[in-house]
Amino acid sequence: MIVAVSGGGDSMALLHLARDWGQGAGVAVEAVTVDHGLRPEAADEARMVAGVCDGLGVRHDTLQWRRESGGGNLQSAARAARYDLIAAHVGTRPGACIVLLGHTADDVAETFLMRLARGSGVDGLARMRGDWTDRGVRWLRPLLDVRREALRDVLRERGVGWVEDPSNEDERFDRVKARGALEALAPLGLGVERLTTTAAQQAVAREALEHWAAEAAARVARVEAGDVVFDQGALDALPDETRDRLLAHAIMWVSGATYRPRHDALTAVQAGLRGGGRATLGGCLLSARSDQLRVAREPGAVATLTAPLGTAWDGRWQIRPPEGTTGEGLTVRALGEAGLSACPDWRDSGLPRTSLLASPAVFSGDTLIAAPLAGVSEGYSAELGPQRGDFVAALLSR
Numbered sequence: 001m002i003v004a005v006s007g008g009g010d011s012m013a014l015l016h017l018a019r020d021w022g023q024g025a026g027v028a029v030e031a032v033t034v035d036h037g038l039r040p041e042a043a044d045e046a047r048m049v050a051g052v053c054d055g056l057g058v059r060h061d062t063l064q065w066r067r068e069s070g071g072g073n074l075q076s077a078a079r080a081a082r083y084d085l086i087a088a089h090v091g092t093r094p095g096a097c098i099v100l101l102g103h104t105a106d107d108v109a110e111t112f113l114m115r116l117a118r119g120s121g122v123d124g125l126a127r128m129r130g131d132w133t134d135r136g137v138r139w140l141r142p143l144l145d146v147r148r149e150a151l152r153d154v155l156r157e158r159g160v161g162w163v164e165d166p167s168n169e170d171e172r173f174d175r176v177k178a179r180g181a182l183e184a185l186a187p188l189g190l191g192v193e194r195l196t197t198t199a200a201q202q203a204v205a206r207e208a209l210e211h212w213a214a215e216a217a218a219r220v221a222r223v224e225a226g227d228v229v230f231d232q233g234a235l236d237a238l239p240d241e242t243r244d245r246l247l248a249h250a251i252m253w254v255s256g257a258t259y260r261p262r263h264d265a266l267t268a269v270q271a272g273l274r275g276g277g278r279a280t281l282g283g284c285l286l287s288a289r290s291d292q293l294r295v296a297r298e299p300g301a302v303a304t305l306t307a308p309l310g311t312a313w314d315g316r317w318q319i320r321p322p323e324g325t326t327g328e329g330l331t332v333r334a335l336g337e338a339g340l341s342a343c344p345d346w347r348d349s350g351l352p353r354t355s356l357l358a359s360p361a362v363f364s365g366d367t368l369i370a371a372p373l374a375g376v377s378e379g380y381s382a383e384l385g386p387q388r389g390d391f392v393a394a395l396l397s398r
């Protein structure tokens with residue numbers, strides 16, 4: 001069992017509590033800190049955690065993050081990298097498969113208020129998960145019912161210090177504003193306990209909605225060459241919530257996006273597609289006919305994606321070369337217009353032209369070698385890898 005320790009009060013307390021529990025239960029407890037290299041003090045903080053672990057007789061590792069690209073949101077890139085680094089580290093530690101995170105009841109309540117301010121529905125208001133599996137690791141948040149201050153008390157009693165993140169006082173951050181708002185709402189009886197109860201109820205509601213959506217998906221959707229194809233009549237007959245959930249899930253499942261498309265964008269696209277036509281959303285091309293709605297990868301979104309044969313293309317396609325060959329030096333790209341013109345029998349596939357344009361194909365330089373979905377297989381096969389999981393099963397967040 002490995003505790004993810006940032007050096008803040010929550011995870012430092014978790015470290016001590018887990019160590020005590022591990023000693024009693026005979027379970028080896030280790031700790032890990034990610035140094036994101038974003039603040040000059042980060043290295044010192046990691047050393048501080050290492051020193052505390054040393055005193056406790058707990059093995060500690062510091063993992064270094066090197067940012068590869070400069071684009072996007074820095075905080076979410078750092079967070080995703082933290083989960084990646086920790087998961088990869090767990091893989092190197094014999095016997096370890098569980099990571100503990102120090103999120104508290106205060107985090108749940110603050111997140112609830114922040115999401116409320118953004119107009120979130122059931123999913124966004126639901127309490128964060130306490131136990132889930134991702135990247136081959138089981139992640140646990142055992143402190144979701146514990147108050148931050150109670151954890152500080154544990155540390156004070158033991159005479160242990162912790163790092164106070166300076167951003168915790170910075171009013172520009174929504175989390176700090178939410179903390180202030182919670183204090184102001186206390187006279188109304190709207191405190192951390194009440195909000196965590198409501199958030200827990202939303203999590204139960206979300207689970208039920210996911211369950212019914214998965215059941216509906218098995219009836220109204222099928223996967224065809226990586227596209228999700230809905231029976232339009234059956235989709236329209238579903239309650240709005242289930243229909244939107246299925247459509248949003250299809251878009252995320254096909255594109256690999258981690259964020260759900262915005263509700264108003266989803267509504268606008270559906271209104272625009274009534275009666276037929278095409279629209280793009282979230283890296284997907286949605287095409288409607290009277291009897292079906294197809295969610296496919298948008299050709300433009302994958303036009304410049306390249307992967308060496310043998311690695312996943314577009315985060316989900318696995319291309320296998322013919323028996324006895326390695327396919328070395330070959331690359332996988334989207335078939336595209338030029339590639340498709342070299343596939344005379346593509347119509348026999350029964351797939352729309354646009355889906356084939358975005359389908360994986362094997363190239364040697366600019367020469368098309370194989371387009372398994374467009375009728376030029378040459379012994380190559382294209383299969384969906386395990387990355388996204390089964391379309392229906394992936395609807396369930398647990």
Ligand SMILES: Nc1ncnc2c1ncn2[C@@H]1O[C@H](COP(=O)(O)OP(=O)(O)OP(=O)(O)O)[C@@H](O)[C@H]1O
Pocket residue numbers: 003004005006010011032033034035036079082100101102103107
């Ligand atoms: N640099 C780090 N190294 C190791 N663990 C960390 C680090 N930062 C955060 N954690 C772990 O994540 C928990 C939550 O930290 P924090 O609230 O700062 O993260 P977040 O990014 O807001 O949350 P989330 O993990 O939900 O994205 C901490 O209690 C700790 O267990």
